[in-house]
């Protein structure tokens with residue numbers, strides 16, 4: 413009899429144990445962070461400013477690499493299949509990543525460029541994907557698309573996400589105005605950006621620069637003698653005081669042009685990825701660095 417009581421008591425304890433473990437699990441699920449995957453480090457930073465600490469955000473294309481020719485590795489596929497939300501740029505920037513995503517998940521994908529009128533690639537009807545280099549496009553399109561997608565994924569924290577997005581929007585508008593003021597230091601005749609990939613069309617259109625690249629898109633990268641000769645001619649004819657190189661592109665092409673024309677490479681520009689330095693590890697800092705580099709090189 414006593415034995416039976418002890419047994420019953422034991423079973424009761426066991427049930428309480430199971431029950432409380434069940435509760436704990438539920439609790440953990442509730443506090444688990446949103447899992448968000450972005451294609452680029454730039455999109456990851458923009459998203460972080462909206463999601464705050466409610467999300468774990470991972471980007472796929474490593475710092476220093478180009479999204480245009482990036483093929484996901486096995487650990488990326490794991491991140492993609494675990495994601496609650498996937499954030500991409502769109503307009504053909506992430507072809508390798510898109511192929512991988514289509515094969516392994518039907519998770520919601522949001523595109524930052526949604527709603528923007530594209531500038532086509534030269535000699536093509538395809539859009540140039542680098543719309544994030546116009547800060548007002550990030551403020552008015554990328555932020556709202558990403559905000560809406562995050563709210564849809566986690567409606568309980570809508571107010572927090574809206575507050576974060578509003579604050580970030582204000583910072584971006586301030587940055588946009590700052591760039592417009594800074595570039596006034598550059599004489600009109602020097603307002604041309606020459607670089608390997610002609611990725612600064614949106615920046616140029618927003619802030620008043622002509623842009624030229626050896627090639628149009630990194631995935632079409634060639635650097636043929638004809639392409640290099642064309643840029644050398646432009647640099648010589650327009651008497652441009654400085655040319656530029658990207659952090660994500662092999663410098664030897666711009667070095668050939670600089671050696672031939674004796675025009676210096678005035679600095680490295682962040683176009684397709686953030687940097688690892690204190691001055692380049694967020695989108696806002698990267699855009700400030702780029703603008704300072706253009707101003708320093710071309711205000712002569």
Ligand SMILES: [Zn+2]
Nearest residue numbers: 609611630684
């Ligand atoms: Zn690019």
